[in-house]
Amino acid sequence: MSRPGAGPGTGPFLLGIRHHGPGSARAVRAALEQCRPAAVLVEGPPEADAIVHLADEEGMRPPVALLAHAADDPGRAAFWPLAEFSPEWVAIRWALARGVPVRFIDLPAAHTLALNGDDGERPTPDPADGASRTDPLAVLAAAAGYDDPELWWEDAVEHRRGADGGDALAPFAALADAMSELRTAFGEGDGSDGARDLVREAHMRLRIRDARRRFGDGIAVVCGAWHVPALAVKRTVTADRQALKGLPKVKAELSWVPWTHRRLSRRSGYGAGIDSPGWYGHLFHAPDRPLERWLTKVARLLRDEDFPVSSAHVIEAVRLAGTLAALRGRPLAGLTETTDAVRAVMCDGSDVPLALVRDRLVVGNVLGEVPDSAPATPLQRDLAGLQRSLRLKPEADARDRELDLRKDTDAARSRLLHRLRLLGVDWGEPVRPRGGTGTFRETWRLSWEPELAVRVAEASAWGTTVRAAATARAESLAAGAATLADVTALAEHCLLAGLPGALPTVMRALADRAALDTDVAHLAKALPALVRSVRYGDVRRTGVAALSEVAEGLAERVFVGLPAACAGLDADAAATMRGLVDEVHQAVALLAPEPAPDEDEAAGTGLRHRWAAVLGVLAGRDGLPGGIRGRAVRLLLDDGLLPGGHAARLMGLALSAGTEPAEAAAWIEGFLGSGGPGGMLLVHDERLLALVDDWLTGVPAGAFAGVLPLLRRTFSSFDQGTRRAVGQQIRRGGPGTGGTPPRGSGAGARLDEERAAAVLPTMRLLLGMTQQSACHRQRGAQR
Structure with a gap:
């Protein structure tokens, strides 16, 4: 096969890149413009050939990822993330814009999922890139004295264009030579990752051969730089097919899903694990003067957060960053220099505002979008429709959302979030409300992570809509619940999620568990969730009459067995039981509230009276732990029953x-x-x-x-x-x-009357009193 650097019209052109690198992305775009290939081959799963055209649709906004999951086990999944500054994305968009065919050439996802599943990884987030998880450009950068591989690429590759006479392919030829030396030094097949690289590269060579037969030699191959020497070497078709023989395989389904800059900063997919996606995005899009533009962004962010940053700070920071780059022998200031300049000039040496800059700008909070035409399961489509109708847009940043359950829209939002939690899709997390504790208000912290797409795909096995899937999941959990408390918590969750279809199954399981469980601690632990469910039914207008009967029966069983269960406990067990006594007390107050003054005195108070009698037994029985006896006395005292x-x-x-x-x-x-x-x-x-x-x-x-x-x-x-x-x-x-202090002691023992009298004129002025009226008042008081 041809090496990079061949003249126009020849090929294939092997463009070795650093995944998610803006320098690589610009270099690939320049190389494609120069060689004008008949087809573009990209490192990625070949099953994505059928959906690659969606990358050119208007609704597609990176960062996005190709998601592959096993059809019969959606939890077994793999991602191939792409950002705007990813060389693969640039190559795909360049080809689609010009009508040039795009093909993926990496090992099929069917094999990748099967191989990673054998390793016991669920889900499997790292299907690509090689070098035994080693970034080859990082090795070269370190050898050249750089601590930033992307900065080394900028200095060693981007800035050599003039020296190479404008040949956009020359840097790739130099990089291929360097990769050849690295592969010789590190070895090609050592370890499990290296062995898998050899298999992947065999498949890439077969796909390149197929493309050459169809499109001719003028094709471009965009792949990790580590793979270029292996793709340039000659191997027989028989040898490559033999390397793929016997690989495990599963049925795979692929789709596009949104990704985030924050998720790009972790080590996943393509193995890049870049630390500064926001910075890389800035470098890729800045038309000129990237340092000045970046520091202007930083100043704007700090000013929005009420930090006193002016234009003079920006100018001084630019000068300092340039000076640091010169002292460190770098042609341009990188992220290290700009960070040092921001800390010194704009943050007064503090890392507190600098942490804000890193979170908002260096990493960033960008969340991608995919078009509605992208493949999706019925459950995913139902969820997307609910998100639109309820105006709950997925966002990468954590955001608190307060819901008033008396409003129909907020109640529907609450039901959706609770249903998703029941399905294991933790888009929202309940948090304590900032004001008020009424049951009609909820506060949720919403944050959409890309991995939730896998959870949604996995939940598709339970149904085609969110409601149907959550109902089926609740019924399954009720059948397999291990304890009574699990079933009562599930009943509470079903009411919160608005799943009346699941309640009959859950109620049967609850009745069976309650009848068989004789442990008072278990019954006491289960009661509060059950009583909360009754209360939630009131505010959510859900019928809970049957649930109320079960709760009252459970409470009666707790009353009967609690005094005996409190005897003979050690200190830790007594502390736990004391907490259960508190919870039962609160549950009884909710289940049987005191009647209003105009209501029948006996209405709803039977449980309260019987519970008060139980507390009286706990308070006065010798031999019970002191903490439980003291707590019972206190509860009776608070209720006015002593x-x-x-x-x-x-x-x-x-x-x-x-x-x-x-x-x-x-x-x-x-x-x-x-x-x-x-x-x-x-x-x-x-x-x-x-x-x-x-x-x-x-x-x-x-x-x-x-x-x-x-x-x-x-x-x-x-x-x-x-x-x-x-x-x-x-x-x-x-x-x-x-409260009377003894003479000569206490707070009032040393009253200085002269100092006290000194404030009287001021007090008279404040109160609008004249000296004469004050004297009259004083004489009247003396009489």
Whole structure:
């Protein structure tokens, strides 16, 4: 086969490139303009020949990727990503614009997926590029003293055009010679990656032969520079076919999917793993003065974020970047020099605004688009239609979206996001709302990652629409659920996702699990999700009568078994059970709310009364863990179900001299809880504070070290204002004194009356009081 650099009209022209390199992309475009090939062959899966024409459609905007997945196992997938500055993309667009045939020549995706599947990788993101994951241009750049391979390509290849007399093919000939030396040094078939390279190159040679028979010798081949020596060498057809004999194979389906700059910065597809796609895109599109244009972009971004950056900063940064490039022996400033200049001039040496520049510009947040005519599964098309109708456009950047479920559009958006999560397509992640905690409001963090296209393809096995697929998936999960809590969580998810068709199956599984499960902890853990489902049914106008009956029956079983389940627990198990008691308490409050004043007193309160009786048993039964007993007392106190002074009596018994200090400390921790209003309870109820104070001062010295961690954990959870208020209460004379400080001590012991009187004239002016009226007021007060 011919080597690069042959004159016009001969070939084939082997154009070795660096994947996702703007210098390579411009060099390929210049070479194609010079040699005008009859066909363009590109490294990629041959199955994509049928859809390559879509790259020229108006709706196609890179970055995009070819997605291949196994027809019977969509989770087994591979990507071939392409950006605007990818040489392969430039070659494809050049050929389609001129009516020149385009063919892909790499190993078929059918073999690639089968081979990677044997390695146990699901999904398989790295089907291309070789050199045992080594970037050959990086090796050459390092040998030349460069730390940036693309900058070396710019200096060594792009800037040699004048020396080569304008021959656009000369740099590729020089690069091919360098690759030959590297392959000799590194070896061609060592390791699993090298062995696969030999197989791929055998297939490439066969495809090049087929193209020469059809289009003649005047063809151009765009491939990784590492492969050029192997494609230029002569091999027999028999030898190449023998290399492909016996390869595993699966049925593969290919489509175009959107890609992102952020995903290009990872090591995937073509093995490039470029760190600065935004910078590369700028270099490729800048018509002239790339340094000045880039620093202007940086200044605009920083100004938009309220950093004081002016035109003078841009000028100074350009000068500094040029000076750094000259000192480092480089003809042009690269990303390293511009970053150093931005840090010094625009960021005052801080890396905080520099991180913003890297995220927004150096990497970038570009998300590609594919036309509607691109191949897609029915589920993908249904999802795309829902995204358009609900105005939920996929975006690469994470964005918070607040939904008001009382509005039909927002409710439909919520159902879609919940259905996708049920299918494993985590486009949105629920987050805590910034304001309000009502069940009618949701906040989602949306971020579309390219891998979600694989998840959508994989979910196509469940149905042709999002609703049908989510329903089938929910029914399957209900049948295979391992625990009762899994089924109740699934029931909650079905209501959130608006899947009434799945509820009968889920309810049957729920009833079966609830009847067989006798573990009170399991029942208590399952109850809150079930009760939330009942509440969600109210706000989403979903019928949940059957679900409410199951929840009430589950609650009754918890009430019966909870006291016995709390006995004989160690410290960790007691802490877990205490948390379950809290969750059951909240669930009962949701399931049986207190009746309105004008409603029947007995309506809806049966569960609440029975639960209060259970809490009373937990609060007064000896032998139960102190944390659980203390928590039960606190819950009863908060609900106003303890008579006056009864909480103090229970605390006094728990903190009596006969109680082990560690058990007493656990009781206090359970009673006060973690944060919340527990500390203010001590501020406003001096009897409780006195009991805690008396117990704490009476703890023996030898036992104090053992109870200190529990006390520290309890009191450190209160906010600073609460801790200060408790401290001031103690300082003013301690509990039981009515807050009256002893004479000569406390906050009011040293009142300076002369200094206090000095502020009176100012206060009178502020209040509009004359001196005479103030005196009258003072005499009246004295009378």
